[in-house]
Amino acid sequence: MEGPRTPESHELHRIVEFLDSQLRQGNNWTIASEYPTAITPNNIHNMSIVTEDERIVSHAVLKTYIVKTPYAILKVGAIGSVVTDPAYRQQGLSTGNIKKCLELAEKQDCDLAILWTDQFDFYRKLGFELAGFDYSYIFNSTEPVKNKSLRFMSGNNVDPNALLRLYSQHTVHAVRTLEDFRQFLKIPNSNVYTAWDQNNTLLAYAVEGKGVDLINYIHEWSGQAEALMDLFHYIRSQKQQPITVMAPSHSQNLRNKLSNVAEVSHQGYLGMMKIVNEQALLTKVKKIFAAEGIDKAVLEKQDGKYVFGFGTDLYTLANESDMLQLIFGPLNVNNLDFVSNDSKQKISKVLPLPLWIWGWDSI
Numbered sequence: 001m002e003g004p005r006t007p008e009s010h011e012l013h014r015i016v017e018f019l020d021s022q023l024r025q026g027n028n029w030t031i032a033s034e035y036p037t038a039i040t041p042n043n044i045h046n047m048s049i050v051t052e053d054e055r056i057v058s059h060a061v062l063k064t065y066i067v068k069t070p071y072a073i074l075k076v077g078a079i080g081s082v083v084t085d086p087a088y089r090q091q092g093l094s095t096g097n098i099k100k101c102l103e104l105a106e107k108q109d110c111d112l113a114i115l116w117t118d119q120f121d122f123y124r125k126l127g128f129e130l131a132g133f134d135y136s137y138i139f140n141s142t143e144p145v146k147n148k149s150l151r152f153m154s155g156n157n158v159d160p161n162a163l164l165r166l167y168s169q170h171t172v173h174a175v176r177t178l179e180d181f182r183q184f185l186k187i188p189n190s191n192v193y194t195a196w197d198q199n200n201t202l203l204a205y206a207v208e209g210k211g212v213d214l215i216n217y218i219h220e221w222s223g224q225a226e227a228l229m230d231l232f233h234y235i236r237s238q239k240q241q242p243i244t245v246m247a248p249s250h251s252q253n254l255r256n257k258l259s260n261v262a263e264v265s266h267q268g269y270l271g272m273m274k275i276v277n278e279q280a281l282l283t284k285v286k287k288i289f290a291a292e293g294i295d296k297a298v299l300e301k302q303d304g305k306y307v308f309g310f311g312t313d314l315y316t317l318a319n320e321s322d323m324l325q326l327i328f329g330p331l332n333v334n335n336l337d338f339v340s341n342d343s344k345q346k347i348s349k350v351l352p353l354p355l356w357i358w359g360w361d362s363i
Helices: 009-023 041-046 093-107 120-124 160-167 178-184 225-239 252-261 278-291 320-328 341-348
Strands: 002-005 047-052 055-068 073-084 112-115 129-131 134-139 151-154 191-196 202-210 213-223 243-247 264-268 271-275 297-302 305-310 313-317
Touching: 002 093, 009 041, 009 047, 009 055, 009 073, 041 047, 041 055, 041 093, 047 093, 055 093, 073 093, 093 112, 129 320, 134 225, 134 252, 151 225, 160 178, 160 202, 160 213, 191 225, 202 225, 213 225, 225 243, 225 252, 243 252, 271 320, 278 297, 278 320, 305 320, 305 341, 313 320, 313 341
Parallel strands: 073 112, 213 243
Antiparallel strands: 002 047, 047 055, 055 073, 112 271, 129 271, 134 243, 134 264, 151 191, 191 202, 202 213, 297 305, 305 313
8 A cells, every 4th residue: 555645636536436436325425526726636635545555545635725724824634535435444444634734734734624524533642632612593483574675685695795895704714715605506415595684785694504514504694684584584494493502602792682573592523633733833922912911821732731821820730632722612621620819810811812714614
């Protein structure tokens, strides 16, 4: 066997065939159409494969994102399409591909890596941990639309410029191009709903479904909270079945409105995450404290443990997963009895950092 290694450009079609056979059997579309910015010739340098006699038997892919937040710009590496042919499993091939993706992420100055999975124990062995926040709100009934002047539409024939303008208003978002939106609008089973005012100005959009994933989940949205709520109720009335709206923790206004009407709500994790460049990430966090007027912040690794605090008021966390969850949640410093009230107050002004990867960006 050969690998893990970066594939050659002529191997891309075989990669897609392998992924389709392993992950998308029975579908009338290719997996590349579901992930048009990840499984593409422009991103082949971020793929890792293992081959035997030129036959692909294992694969993983990395897609890097620049994520803007109110406090810092983070570079995040998302890992996906991790699969090994059943005849070649239990040989560490997927582990090797994931490690290769992490090496690529480090070389490209990613602060952290993220992936979405239910194989928690497997990825914990590779240093990943559940972190961040994800809130879900389930609609079982429909309320009347409040703004009667809104015009609703469903369909992917939408001006990508209009979507990009709304999307860019998010306080936390992965940087996208106009071409990204053009490609996202072509994703199979990705249903776009929009709300327009009387002047034909787009006020809100919401996306449900993505290929075989996120069916009946609104995993991406943008726009004014009031217009979004009307749009969600319109979608529920159109589908005639429960829908789930996903939202980040920092969208407080919309989350409050969703809480008032949703039958069920749930707090989950953004994904499984791993710090890739410790020094870079911890330095960014310390700079955020300084920008907030909080001096002498300490965040560093010493003798395999993580030290945090201010000046001489220092505390220790045993491992990376604890520091990861302190920075991005759900670890709440106010629940740590060993931390002084003064340090709790300072830390709570900055941490947890807001982080969100929108549904169209997930791989």
